[in-house]
Amino acid sequence: MTDDPFEIFLVATPGLEAPLAAEARDLGWAPEIGPGGVTIRGGWADVRRANLMLRGATRVLARIGQFRALHLAQLDKRARRFPWGDLLRPDLPVKVEATCRASRIYHAGAAAQRIERAITEELGAPIAADAGIVIKVRIEDDLVTISLDTTGESLHKRGHKQAVAKAPMRETMAAMFLREMGFDGSQPVLDPMCGSGTFVIEAAEIAAGLAPGRSRGFAFESLSNFDAADWRNMRDMGAVRTPPVQFFGSDRDAGAVRMSAANAERAGVADWTRFACHPLADLPRPDGPAGMVIVNPPYGARVGNKGPLFGLHTVMGEVFRDRLSGWRVGIVTSEAGLARATGLPFQAPGPIVAHGGLKVRLWQTGPL
Known part of the structure; x- marks a missing residue:
């Protein structure tokens, strides 16, 4: 060869x-x-x-x-x-x-x-x-x-997350949904149902210029042509920068908030992330400039009785409109009806994406 x-x-x-x-x-x-x-x-x-x-x-x-x-x-x-x-x-x-x-x-x-x-x-x-x-x-x-x-374990396993929530958003998907919303590291990001903190941690890593594969091993390290010196240089090359903004997550589940904070600490982004425990209805407007809200709320096969979900999405829409003027909103869901229940002015939804046996889409707004 x-x-x-x-x-x-x-x-x-x-x-x-x-x-x-x-x-x-x-x-x-x-x-x-x-x-x-x-x-x-x-x-x-x-x-x-x-x-x-x-x-x-x-x-x-x-x-x-x-x-x-x-x-x-x-x-x-x-x-x-x-x-x-x-x-x-x-x-x-x-x-x-x-x-x-x-x-x-x-x-x-x-x-x-x-x-x-x-x-x-x-x-x-x-x-x-x-x-x-x-x-x-x-x-x-x-x-x-x-x-x-050449990879080994799937690349969504970044190597620093130990705790995951019940219906986790894979890191690879979270990063691409952030990209679809135009995230470039300069805008604050808020996830009010943060689970294990994936959106918040990915956003902070992108803003800090941290390579996603920095904390893990790869199959190519076991090949006969592996150049260990070149790999060491490549992995050590990236300089960490201090993001200009903060990244916020909250959840009504105290366990999820502890999990998110621990995952952020292991990922090296604890200084730029803030996690709080409160229900969606008590969501405060974060300090600083307007940015983007991105959330992966309960939907579809993840929840048996869908009745309460419509109420949850209605509240979500009201809270975002009342407290987050100037922010853009992205919601990942498998059900158009739930997205519409928010009453938010969504653009045409993004492409269908395979997620854990379901077909989800990203619904996003302009600035509220």
Whole structure:
């Protein structure tokens, strides 16, 4: 394998491909949106940087090879010729996942077995179901594409959150919803139903210039081509800046407020975040300039009896109108009726986004 640029696929939460592409563009890549994510081109330094810096990707796949195979014997032969040793270590276990579509090789399990056998017999690496290194093989129209999952655990796991609420908003989604609202780090953010503090902490991290992957490990650290010195330099390069504003969260649940404060402390943003315990009806207007409210209230399958939810959303709309003039509002919900129950002047809702088996959208207003 050469050091020539190759395709790097950034997996997106379905429905959030566009803001992920915008984020990749801001970081200097030339992204192309496709089904399920965004493709960029680069080398292994780009792979490491994408894992470290991207807030909206759920994982980073390096497309390390392609060849045609019309039957399993041909797949076996070409897999044995593949330069696995350029990337994989013989002492670390590997897992192979295969999918087949519109191809003469149609049995994904048999395809995965052939690749596994080639890796084991040619390189000596063991195969394990719980391996930290995952090879993804896609066979489509008889073209075999081999990708390496360079991430490991999903990128929404930033590495500093221990406590999560019942219906958590994933960090990757929270960051992209903030981006969709035009958040750039200069505006205060308020979440009046903060749960484990995800929106507030993500906003503070963005404003402080903290890399989302700074506190965790990645699968690429176990590859044979891993450049530890370059990685250390890259991770230590970013300078933390003091945000010009504060970020506010509140919740009626004292446990959630304690959880949020502890998560903010671990993330290194405690100095710029404020968490308070009170019901929505007692929400005060934060000191300082107007900014954006973003909230992931209860909805849909998360709550059985929906009657009280309409009352909650009505109160939410009244509180925001009465106390937050000049602020912009974003609500993430699976139900248009609940958004409308607020009586807020929403623009056309954002794209449908897959979230925990539900389809949610971001509803946002201009300044109230």
